[in-house]
Amino acid sequence: TRPLPRTATWCGPPCSSRHMMMKLLRGFRCAADGNIAVEFALVVPILMVLALGTFDGARIFLAQLHLINAAQAGAQYGMRDMLTASDSEGMVRAALADAADMPIEVAARQFCACATEVACGSYCTPGQVAPYYVEVSTIADVRLLFGFPGFENPMRLAGTRVVRVN
Numbered sequence: 001t002r003p004l005p006r007t008a009t010w011c012g013p014p015c016s017s018r019h020m021m022m023k024l025l026r027g028f029r030c031a032a033d034g035n036i037a038v039e040f041a042l043v044v045p046i047l048m049v050l051a052l053g054t055f056d057g058a059r060i061f062l063a064q065l066h067l068i069n070a071a072q073a074g075a076q077y078g079m080r081d082m083l084t085a086s087d088s089e090g091m092v093r094a095a096l097a098d099a100a101d102m103p104i105e106v107a108a109r110q111f112c113a114c115a116t117e118v119a120c121g122s123y124c125t126p127g128q129v130a131p132y133y134v135e136v137s138t139i140a141d142v143r144l145l146f147g148f149p150g151f152e153n154p155m156r157l158a159g160t161r162v163v164r165v166n
Helices: 017-030 035-078 088-098
Strands: 105-113 123-125 132-142 155-164
Touching (some): 035 105, 088 132
Antiparallel strands (some): 132 155
C-alpha cells in the first residue's frame, strides 16, 4: 500500500483501475472536508427567507393592530353621547391622533339599526326606537420590505369598529 497524505482519510484497500468509479464514490462517502460549508450554503438561504418572512409578517400584524386601535379610539369618541356621535370630524381626529406615526385614511358615519339598517327615529317594535350606532373605518397601505410571491406590495389593511351610542 502507498502512504496516506495527512489531510485525507483512507476508506479501504487500494483499488484497481476497473473499480475507479467505486473508489471515487467511496472517497465522496468518506471525505468530510467541506461538508459543513456545503450544509451551511444549503441551509442559510432557507433560514434567511424564514427570518425575513417572519419580520415582514410581524410588521403587518403590528400595523393591523394600530389600525384597529385607531378605529376603536374614533368609535369611543363618538359613543359618548348624541352630540359626539354626530361629530364625524371629531371621530376622524381621534382616530388620526391614535395612529400618530402611521399614515392612515379614516371614515366615520352614524346610522340606526334594528335587524337591518333603518332611518334614525324609526321604530324597531312598537315603542322601541331604533338604536343609534357609530362606525369608524381605517385603511392603510403597508409596504413590505421584502417582496414575496403571492403578496401585494404595498399590502392594503383595514380596521373597523361599530359601537352603540349610549
